[in-house]
Amino acid sequence: xxxxxxxxxxxxxxxxxxxxxxxxxxxxxxxxxxxxxxxxxxxxxxxxxxxxxxxxxxxxxxxxxxxxxxxxxxxxxxxxxxxxxxxxxxxxxxxxxxxxxxxxxxxxxxxxxxxxxxxxxxxxxxxxxxxxxxxxxxxxxxxxxxxxxxxxxxxxxxxxxxx
Amino acid sequence: xxxxxxxxxxxxxxxxxxxxxxxxxxxxxxxxxxxxxxxxxxxxxxxxxxxxxxxxxxxxxxxxxxxxxxxxxxxxxxxxxxxxxxxxxxxxxxxxxxxxxxxxxxxxxxxxxxxxxxxxxxxxxxxxxxxxxxxxxxxxxxxxxxxxxxxxxxxxxxxxxxxxxxxxxxxxxxxxxxxxxxxxxxxxxxxxxxxxxxxxxxxxxxxx
Amino acid sequence: xxxxxxxxxxxxxxxxxxxxxxxxxxxxxxxxxxxxxxxxxxxxxxxxxxxxxxxxxxxxxxxxxxxxxxxxxxxxxxxxxxxxxxxxxxxxxxxxxxxxxxxxxxxxxxxxxxxxxxxxxxxxxxxxxxxxxxxxxx
Numbered sequence: 369x370x371x372x373x374x375x376x377x378x379x380x381x382x383x384x385x386x387x388x389x390x391x392x393x394x395x396x397x398x399x400x401x402x403x404x405x406x407x408x409x410x411x412x413x414x415x416x417x418x419x420x421x422x423x424x425x426x427x428x429x430x431x432x433x434x435x436x437x438x439x440x441x442x443x444x445x446x447x448x449x450x451x452x453x454x455x456x457x458x459x460x461x462x463x464x465x466x467x468x469x470x471x472x473x474x475x476x477x478x479x480x481x482x483x484x485x486x487x488x489x490x491x492x493x494x495x496x497x498x499x500x501x502x503x504x505x506x507x508x509x510x511x512x513x514x515x516x517x518x519x520x521x522x523x524x525x526x527x528x529x530x531x
Numbered sequence: 532x533x534x535x536x537x538x539x540x541x542x543x544x545x546x547x548x549x550x551x552x553x554x555x556x557x558x559x560x561x562x563x564x565x566x567x568x569x570x571x572x573x574x575x576x577x578x579x580x581x582x583x584x585x586x587x588x589x590x591x592x593x594x595x596x597x598x599x600x601x602x603x604x605x606x607x608x609x610x611x612x613x614x615x616x617x618x619x620x621x622x623x624x625x626x627x628x629x630x631x632x633x634x635x636x637x638x639x640x641x642x643x644x645x646x647x648x649x650x651x652x653x654x655x656x657x658x659x660x661x662x663x664x665x666x667x668x669x670x671x672x673x674x675x676x677x678x679x680x681x682x683x684x685x686x687x688x689x690x691x692x693x694x695x696x697x698x699x700x701x702x703x704x705x706x707x708x709x710x711x712x713x714x715x716x717x718x719x720x721x722x723x724x725x726x727x728x729x730x731x732x733x734x735x736x737x738x739x
Numbered sequence: 740x741x742x743x744x745x746x747x748x749x750x751x752x753x754x755x756x757x758x759x760x761x762x763x764x765x766x767x768x769x770x771x772x773x774x775x776x777x778x779x780x781x782x783x784x785x786x787x788x789x790x791x792x793x794x795x796x797x798x799x800x801x802x803x804x805x806x807x808x809x810x811x812x813x814x815x816x817x818x819x820x821x822x823x824x825x826x827x828x829x830x831x832x833x834x835x836x837x838x839x840x841x842x843x844x845x846x847x848x849x850x851x852x853x854x855x856x857x858x859x860x861x862x863x864x865x866x867x868x869x870x871x872x873x874x875x876x877x
Binding site: 369371373377379389397468476477479486489498502514516518520 | 740741742743744745746747748749750751752753754760762767768769796797798799800802803806829830831832833834842845846849850852853854856857868869872
Binding site for chain 2: 410411412413442443444446447448451452455456459478481482485508509510511512514515
């Protein structure tokens, strides 16, 4: 069936020579075109720069998006980010699309750091070795425990662990 | 006196799965003397806390976990209802004006799939975290972070001469009391807890 | 060089005047997932949902597919629907499925606006689109 609406989103992370990460988040759909760019400083993951440009039919807060996004500069990617971003960029005077853009950009930074570890686990072909690898991760990171179905109490990956 | 200073219950904290009544039973089971309810931006009513404690023999205190633009801060003795996102400096002013006490919660919490150690942050770099200038203490043992994240918090607290506290940050009943703060004296109510925190005579240990 | 890249594509069809059908795809270096779901337009209730996992990280991940059925009956118009989806589908099932469902939810009103605008343009090609969308309500 022919689609009446189509949204395309891309987020990409690119390490820069000065050690920062540049994150480009872009959205295009039938009504909206949006681009949000952030620069993240390591190791504290501070958002150094943030720019936004919205086009076509502007959503709530779209007219002030390029000024509003500046509120996020100086914030660290870390605990409570969801609430911080919603508080700074959301609400009746905010711009919900910017909230989504920043949270997805931050998530992409986290996944940039996650990817190398997963490459390592792919080299484990023995199921026992793989399970032990996951169990080591679980034992050393309490935030992973019960975070999704793979790490719920009844998961085979949790067998024998008292977490 | 063994107190878990950092706990969340449902429905006041949407992210928690802990029924307050189950919490009381679990706290008794694992031998706590009390705990402090620190919901996200919600302060329990004193009457509701007294009713929850009932004749359990536990002392239940009231705190609050406030999300600032620079991170989460646990506050004790602050009655003001703070909504929206404020800066840690603004919260510090409120805390000082009320004679309250603030603890920077899980200051170096990593992520589900990687920890602070993967970022290769030095203690000196970590000490520059802005929020550390505007709190009374640092949570050096939090039950929801990795050992490395907690170790970094402890090293930073030591370097800056800030007191260190412990709390489970439990969102599931099985996690209650993973870390606790131990006070030498008997503490009966919120005012006495505040005095004990300001006195700074407490230690941190694993509670289960 | 790009170190991480994620694409999300959400499409919306209208099989009849009462139903919107979403197809959501999320592809990145680590995960590859797809959601198809039908939503009742008048109240945002999820009527039907299915998911497919193409790329994932643990052997347990596909067990999240049946958990998707707990989304049926939930409404994309309810207060706090996003956190409910993340809690019920994300934490108890798969966070990436939840992300796609949430993005479908974000596309709910834009898809209705887009459909109505294109139908209005068929009737009146000279329509002031900006004004039309300003006056539009769900």
